[in-house]
Amino acid sequence: MRPPISPLPFLTQIPDWRAPTRIHYPWDALWTVILTGLLAGPPNILALTQWLAGHREVLCQHLGLDRLPQQAMIYRFFWSLDQHLPELQGVLLDWVKAQHPTAHDHLVILAGDGKVLKGSAREGRTALSFLSIFFHELALTVAQVDQAGRHEAKGMQDLLPTLTTLFGNGWLMTLDAAYTERELTTRIDEAGGAYLVPLKNNTRSLKEWAKFAFTYPAHDHVVDVERRSGEIWERRTSVITGAQVPEEIKEGLCGVQTLIRREHQVTRRDGIQRVEVRYAVSSRLLTAQEAERIWRGHWGIENRSHHCRDVVLHEDACRLRRGAQGRAMLNGVIVALLSGQTCQITALVRHLTIDPLLALQLLIPDLASR
Template structure:
């Protein structure tokens, strides 16, 4: 396997060490870290052990000709990588291996890395805001913020980095801001924003507009599972009057509501109304698909990172390590998803990759060469 294509995107990251003291090239250590993460390794010692176990394979690629560094060296080198440079490489790589279909849904949401805080300051926990392409389950990009409230500033920064032309960008109520809506439209995309109490006048107006449509319907979607019964209804309508009354919401075309009625295993009932605005002209079917699709960032990204990759349990925090490893986990998950020859769970693919370097190569090649239409 040639790693030239991988090197094309990630070898440009600058090494901050003194050149005379470099025994292990930064690219070698980064490539090892990515491969070890693909194979399910979680900490510095795991990465060192993975490298020792697969040293012959790595040396066949021209890497680690002096052997594998100890885990402290791996930690020190990875922690010194400049996050902005890594982010730039990640984005260019994803733009090269993904082609958006018109109307593709990109969900944006934040996640806390619960064990990433500095042990002297529990307020320093890392918070990542990610953009997730729901059709094939890959991360398009991510930015760091130190506080959930700062998602309002992190979301525009992330959108600015992405190619969203022709895409529908869904964001929860935290991102329901006129500036964010304007930015999405100006970059050639459409927005689908949840509306809650942080936009009180808009929320009341949307509720009032949709009130005549909201009624009990025998055609609602009914789901059974996890010990509960859930029924959902979706309504949309044009937003011409609202667009006049709220001119700051650029290109506003559609308002909608998702209604969910649930009976849990104890017989307790709940009824929830979730309101949305969009710059796209949405049918009820497309609206329902997008609303359901947005929550895939929780089920197919955040849940997998926590349950399969143990992200919340990772206590690495020194330097830039937590942010870089979060990006590496996103890279590994993307590659595992892009490899489609094996119909298996992410965890099973990781185990196969740890035991079989031929399959590991296949996963890496899928991440390098796979042009996947979203």
């Protein structure tokens, strides 16, 4: 995959919201400084300001500035950004289209899940929680909405029009069991997309029908064996499609075309085995190999996005509440930028922490030739 196109030219298209009498920095320079600071993975706004101050000479020299924004200005930037989230979402979608112009030409695999910002909790107030959709191919959170105390499935419905605008009818979203309900699956189908959701105890009757269906041999199955730290991980995935799917499952969820059984067996060094069997359904016709790849890939939203944002960018540790959603969306952009450079994101951020010029070059690729 080629490195991502710089998001800077897109982000600077957001109209400058500052009062003319309070402008001290060019709009593009302000965005560049803040994104450069975020690439260094600061745990909070104070740390971001201190990192910028520590590299003031290099940054001012290459950006043509005589000083850098102070802590109060950066706070105000994120506070104001939270008031312009539709504009931010719009330019990020333009960035995705530029980075991935062929998205309409093939099936796009997405993952949806919630993300809690633990550091935003206050006495008497719960932590902020956002619902997000992750685009595996770019390692980018393409859409995000405040859960605002709603059930996860209700909030996720607000993001569906964005996906249709961006990917047309060629997208499939994987979700966890909290989203396995008829209303959401119906809305996904109406939006022109497809879904893959698990059947667990919150849909006990559908899960029992799935177990019954697989008492008969499935004709399409795939086996994947992996050795990991002396253990043997064996995954057996089987599918039932079309008319063979029980009518009770089709009535319970909209548009079901594929029923999936996934058996996960782990054999430890001492010979002890652990076996887990899970079931899922999809509104798209899938082979066993496709079902295994897509279902297993769902956890990319945790491993490649949420985990990176918490461990590398310290999102969970940040106490910011006002302005938190805008920063969370920018953190998603930072993860996509870093993922486009290397799989060793932690090592790269450590390098960026001591080399601000390299961080600038990620945002301004032609800086090296100046």
